[in-house]
Amino acid sequence: MAETKIMLGNEAFARGAWEAGVKVSSAYPGTPSTEISENLAKYGDVYCEWAPNEKVAAEVAIGASIVGARSMCAMKMVGLNVAADPLYSFSYIGANGGLVAVVADDPGIYSSQNEQDTRMIGRAAQIPVIEPSDSQEAKDFIKFAFQMSEDYDTPVIIRSTTRLSHSQGPVVLEDRAVPEDRPYEKNIQKNVMMPAMAKKRHVAVEERMNRLSEDSCTFPINKATYDDTSIGFITNGIAYQYVKEACPHASVLKLGLVNPLPRKLIEEFASKVDKLYIFEELEPVIEEQVKSWGISCIGKDLFTRQGEYSANMLREKLLGEKIDVHPAEDIPPRPPILCPGCPHRSVFYAIHRLKLHVTGDIGCYTLGALSPLDAMDTTVCMGSSISSLHGIEKAKGKDYVKNWVAVIGDSTFMHTGVNSLMNMAYNQATGTVIIMDNSTTAMTGHQDNPATGKTLMGETVPMIDMEKLCRSMGIKNVTKIDAFDQEGLVKLLRQETQKEELSVIITQAPCALLKTVKFPYVCVEDREKCKKCGACLKPGCPAMAQNEDKTISIDPTMCNGCGLCMELCHFDAILKKER
Amino acid sequence: MVTKNIMIVGVGGQGTLLTSRILGGIITDAGYMVKLSEVHGMAQRGGSVVTFVRYGDNVAEPIVEEGQADILIAFERLEALRYCHFLKEGGALVVNDQRINPISVVTGQRQYPEHIMEDLEKDYRVFQIKAQEEALKLGNSKVFNVIVLGLAAQHMDFPKEKWLEVIEKKVPAKLADLNKKAFLVGYESGK
Numbered sequence A: 001m002a003e004t005k006i007m008l009g010n011e012a013f014a015r016g017a018w019e020a021g022v023k024v025s026s027a028y029p030g031t032p033s034t035e036i037s038e039n040l041a042k043y044g045d046v047y048c049e050w051a052p053n054e055k056v057a058a059e060v061a062i063g064a065s066i067v068g069a070r071s072m073c074a075m076k077m078v079g080l081n082v083a084a085d086p087l088y089s090f091s092y093i094g095a096n097g098g099l100v101a102v103v104a105d106d107p108g109i110y111s112s113q114n115e116q117d118t119r120m121i122g123r124a125a126q127i128p129v130i131e132p133s134d135s136q137e138a139k140d141f142i143k144f145a146f147q148m149s150e151d152y153d154t155p156v157i158i159r160s161t162t163r164l165s166h167s168q169g170p171v172v173l174e175d176r177a178v179p180e181d182r183p184y185e186k187n188i189q190k191n192v193m194m195p196a197m198a199k200k201r202h203v204a205v206e207e208r209m210n211r212l213s214e215d216s217c218t219f220p221i222n223k224a225t226y227d228d229t230s231i232g233f234i235t236n237g238i239a240y241q242y243v244k245e246a247c248p249h250a251s252v253l254k255l256g257l258v259n260p261l262p263r264k265l266i267e268e269f270a271s272k273v274d275k276l277y278i279f280e281e282l283e284p285v286i287e288e289q290v291k292s293w294g295i296s297c298i299g300k301d302l303f304t305r306q307g308e309y310s311a312n313m314l315r316e317k318l319l320g321e322k323i324d325v326h327p328a329e330d331i332p333p334r335p336p337i338l339c340p341g342c343p344h345r346s347v348f349y350a351i352h353r354l355k356l357h358v359t360g361d362i363g364c365y366t367l368g369a370l371s372p373l374d375a376m377d378t379t380v381c382m383g384s385s386i387s388s389l390h391g392i393e394k395a396k397g398k399d400y401v402k403n404w405v406a407v408i409g410d411s412t413f414m415h416t417g418v419n420s421l422m423n424m425a426y427n428q429a430t431g432t433v434i435i436m437d438n439s440t441t442a443m444t445g446h447q448d449n450p451a452t453g454k455t456l457m458g459e460t461v462p463m464i465d466m467e468k469l470c471r472s473m474g475i476k477n478v479t480k481i482d483a484f485d486q487e488g489l490v491k492l493l494r495q496e497t498q499k500e501e502l503s504v505i506i507t508q509a510p511c512a513l514l515k516t517v518k519f520p521y522v523c524v525e526d527r528e529k530c531k532k533c534g535a536c537l538k539p540g541c542p543a544m545a546q547n548e549d550k551t552i553s554i555d556p557t558m559c560n561g562c563g564l565c566m567e568l569c570h571f572d573a574i575l576k577k578e579r
Numbered sequence B: 001m002v003t004k005n006i007m008i009v010g011v012g013g014q015g016t017l018l019t020s021r022i023l024g025g026i027i028t029d030a031g032y033m034v035k036l037s038e039v040h041g042m043a044q045r046g047g048s049v050v051t052f053v054r055y056g057d058n059v060a061e062p063i064v065e066e067g068q069a070d071i072l073i074a075f076e077r078l079e080a081l082r083y084c085h086f087l088k089e090g091g092a093l094v095v096n097d098q099r100i101n102p103i104s105v106v107t108g109q110r111q112y113p114e115h116i117m118e119d120l121e122k123d124y125r126v127f128q129i130k131a132q133e134e135a136l137k138l139g140n141s142k143v144f145n146v147i148v149l150g151l152a153a154q155h156m157d158f159p160k161e162k163w164l165e166v167i168e169k170k171v172p173a174k175l176a177d178l179n180k181k182a183f184l185v186g187y188e189s190g191k
């Protein structure tokens, strides 16, 4: 009997790609997509890599596809914006070897900067979008996607969501079957997108999407189930599970292909049910198209465009049940925070002391925006800290930015920050950029990047030297400093922000959660000496607490002995001890 | 069998994911269908985290919704308070009586609620343990989560031997004995 295994949605995507014979995978991490690549790499017989960003990842997959190999790239939904440029045009070229981009959306915004819906980009780029609803389907549908990609000469997007990617469920395992690479023939009419060729390919794209809309009425991934026909649901992805839970007897058209839509199948389903509901998380992508065909249905009038759906939502809004629960009121929230021993805390505290304005970026260090550090003015998207600081200077002048710094992590600097810094160097900026080098991509769970010297396949490789990289741009003021050197940081920041020249400060200390980092010390309070001034508490270390008499105590099980509190104490009331 | 709903709540970094994996293991071994839903990413940095575990003959959605949990396992008492309304009437609330200050409490902007355990006991069937202290007695503060799981196991119908077997499989070999001992501390305390 075939083996069944409990798998995370992301593990199942990896399994499916492996079974489908994928040969090359390139990706940039991003919650909730990261574990796809990490799991695929574990098989050992698929070439897997971390690319510096999603555009690069998509282009690597495109190269492999053009010469006939099955390839994939994986990313979170905002990564698709970065990869949009190659994918929009590759939609015209079409796939030789199957190409699948797995893109994970984040309804409910658990770990993202917005709540965009990947199906909208799929529509705009005329790329088919497939959407599974559990781990088993994650595996099955990605295999279907590779085949469809080759059969219809198109890249395919698999859309996941946080709830699917990070839920576990049973998956029946099958063997890997690697197809022969498809032959490569040079064909500039198809593979070189110049105006004359692109015009013809646009015709082919339209034909392809029409053919898919027609054919998909009988695809196994689109499925109509008729039961009680007084209510019918058209639904997709995880939302399907909520329908099954709350309305097990309703008729359901479950769409596995959400772009293009199987129009005839939908028209037939709509004609057989009395009342039609469209139950789709985020944007009314299905609803608006169905309505445009003159079919009446209820969607966003009843169900929100925001956040995740649930079975209780259906019970309340459709079945009129009252969900009678009483959450405890007014209890302190518990937002995420920088860990004890995190090097970012020390850097932000220095910035906080100097009351600098900060163009921020995306990573664990975005938490520096929150109280008590309050050390960030803006966060937009990866890389934007550096370019925004440049824009601020060009709008307001050199003196204005003497009170500002840009803050960016090592992985984010490699992602797109480097382009922004080139722009600053080229266009004669005078601002100060801080690269917080914690030797890893921490936020997404410790992936390597070009500056760490390790690959996804576990090889040790030469690391990009960020200091030399900055210097090669002609930047004269590039300084490395220990991230925990609090007084040194304050001095250096004062000095560099006042210069009317571009400066880069690279703060260094590894992430406290890295397995390779050892903590020989622990900080211990001396209550006799404590003057109850609270200076040590200001950076907001979660290992510390104030006692009723205003002295402090440090939780030895949480403390990582970084010594920042000790450095801030003027009364020697905190000591470092060996563990 | 009617689907059983379990929730594990705590503070990011407390090891909710390991606990849910042990749970997933025992449920699968018993031949049920199981779905789990976890939180990765940003909230794992010291934020409030929730894991859902559902099992039965056939499970559709992977989350437990408000008012539906049979068992709520809380690794910290403020988190028990935050999520207790997910319990169904008569559900079991298993709490590690530990306090971890959220940042607003560390910086003095907010008060950590007092008498949480007493308040919870007014409305719920509460089973509590000071797992951190018990773990230190075993010489490793990290195994507190398996101790809490042991206490919660009293409210599920899997035999003790099965639990120990699954723990053996799910934790690294050199930590297996310690984790089994930890499980038994919680399990026996709940008798």
Ligand SMILES: Cc1ncc(C[n+]2csc(CCOP(=O)(O)OP(=O)(O)O)c2C)c(N)n1
Pocket (backbone or CB within 6 Å): A028, A029, A030, A031, A054, A076, A078, A079, A082, A112, A113, A362, A363, A364, A365, A382, A408, A409, A410, A411, A412, A413, A438, A440, A441, A442, A443, A444
């Ligand atoms: C375009 C895009 N891709 C991926 C992500 C997901 N993501 C958020 S932060 C981050 C990396 C942060 O690493 P680093 O800059 O080194 O900072 P750290 O977390 O280590 O402090 C990633 C990959 C994103 N938000 N946007």
